[in-house]
Amino acid sequence: MLARVRASGLKLTPQRLAIARELAGDPAHPTAQELFERLRPAMPTMSFATVYNTLDALAAARLCVSLSLSPGAARFDANMAPHNHAVCDRCGLVRDVPSCTNGEPLAEIAPCVNAAATGFSLRAVERIYRGVCASCAADVPTSGRSRAGKPR
Amino acid sequence: MLARVRASGLKLTPQRLAIARELAGDPAHPTAQELFERLRPAMPTMSFATVYNTLDALAAARLCVSLSLSPGAARFDANMAPHNHAVCDRCGLVRDVPSCTNGEPLAEIAPCVNAAATGFSLRAVERIYRGVCASCAADVPTSGRSRAGKPR
DNA sequence: TGGATACGTAGAATTTTTCTCAGGAGCAAG
DNA sequence: CTTGCTCCTGAGAAAAATTCTACGTATCCA
Numbered sequence: 001m002l003a004r005v006r007a008s009g010l011k012l013t014p015q016r017l018a019i020a021r022e023l024a025g026d027p028a029h030p031t032a033q034e035l036f037e038r039l040r041p042a043m044p045t046m047s048f049a050t051v052y053n054t055l056d057a058l059a060a061a062r063l064c065v066s067l068s069l070s071p072g073a074a075r076f077d078a079n080m081a082p083h084n085h086a087v088c089d090r091c092g093l094v095r096d097v098p099s100c101t102n103g104e105p106l107a108e109i110a111p112c113v114n115a116a117a118t119g120f121s122l123r124a125v126e127r128i129y130r131g132v133c134a135s136c137a138a139d140v141p142t143s144g145r146s147r148a149g150k151p152r
Numbered sequence: 153m154l155a156r157v158r159a160s161g162l163k164l165t166p167q168r169l170a171i172a173r174e175l176a177g178d179p180a181h182p183t184a185q186e187l188f189e190r191l192r193p194a195m196p197t198m199s200f201a202t203v204y205n206t207l208d209a210l211a212a213a214r215l216c217v218s219l220s221l222s223p224g225a226a227r228f229d230a231n232m233a234p235h236n237h238a239v240c241d242r243c244g245l246v247r248d249v250p251s252c253t254n255g256e257p258l259a260e261i262a263p264c265v266n267a268a269a270t271g272f273s274l275r276a277v278e279r280i281y282r283g284v285c286a287s288c289a290a291d292v293p294t295s296g297r298s299r300a301g302k303p304r
Numbered sequence: 305t306g307g308a309t310a311c312g313t314a315g316a317a318t319t320t321t322t323c324t325c326a327g328g329a330g331c332a333a334g
Numbered sequence: 335c336t337t338g339c340t341c342c343t344g345a346g347a348a349a350a351a352t353t354c355t356a357c358g359t360a361t362c363c364a
Contacts, residue, residue: 134271
């Protein structure tokens with residue numbers, strides 16, 4: 001992994017190492033804010049901008065991706081294997097879901113996309129499973145107070 | 153349509169009407185900012201907060217949805233029929249794509265999601281087609297300067 | 305028409321993200 | 335070793351996106 005960081009022309013700094021490790025060890029897709037708060041005790045001098053800079057650098061090196069699945073802060077994912085995401089409508093929690101129903105190769109889907117968006121060059125298909133996570137379903141199971149205007 | 157607005161317990165105001173009409177007439181999924189700028193000439197007294205309030209109200213009434221498909225401002229979609237979205241990695245443009253490969257009923261997918269996220273109550277599956285739109289492919293076709301860290 | 309309620313306006317406040325600039329550290333060549 | 339170059343960090347400010355608050359007003363239903 002260190003090799004992969006350096007192979008990308010990135011310098012290996014303590015901040016990058018800490019952020020990469022924290023991200024790789026957390027399947028819950030933390031936000032930049034969460035990463036910053038978790039790492040601050042260990043690296044009190046690190047600034048917030050460094051978290052963003054580092055995440056951008058890691059993303060450019062294809063070591064993580066940023067996810068904009070729900071309103072609010074972006075979440076970051078160090079899992080670079082193809083997979084999908086389950087997103088809770090209420091709390092915004094994101095869980096990885098393996099691509100278990102994956103059958104269609106891109107080449108099959110592309111014509112369909114191009115019929116609607118002429119000239120669109122398809123790179124990837126992403127699936128988002130919308131719903132309510134177990135812990136949100138447990139709290140206030142009635143009342144339907146889900147946030148309005150959620151992405152479909 | 154007016155009936156649908158009122159049926160949702162919403163009052164029909166000129167601002168809501170203008171925003172709903174603008175949204176329904178634009179397949180390009182405008183942002184709140186774009187809506188505000190387009191409507192300001194016609195309604196110079198309208199404030200930015202009104203755009204957000206109105207979009208929230210429309211979304212709560214299931215007359216539109218907000219889309220968080222890429223970093224930056226949320227985009228809004230008045231097309232409430234089931235469909236998917238093609239998103240340009242470079243310019244963020246969003247195009248509707250009919251659900252042409254839709255085969256799997258939710259009940260079939262749910263077990264797969266639950267295997268990864270125990271207790272997740274699946275409501276909808278959304279597909280995002282990532283790629284580069286025709287006009288972005290035309291500009292700077294080489295150079296690979298796409299923004300780093302884009303969502304997968 | 306009239307009254308209750310919900311809405312719009314404006315500005316400020318919050319949150320999220322990016323930018324700028326001044327050091328500082330690592331690396332290559334001399 | 336040291337000089338020079340580049341890339342990185344830190345800090346704050348700035349920009350962008352969204353939400354909140356208060357008060358006057360418009361809208362709806364009867």
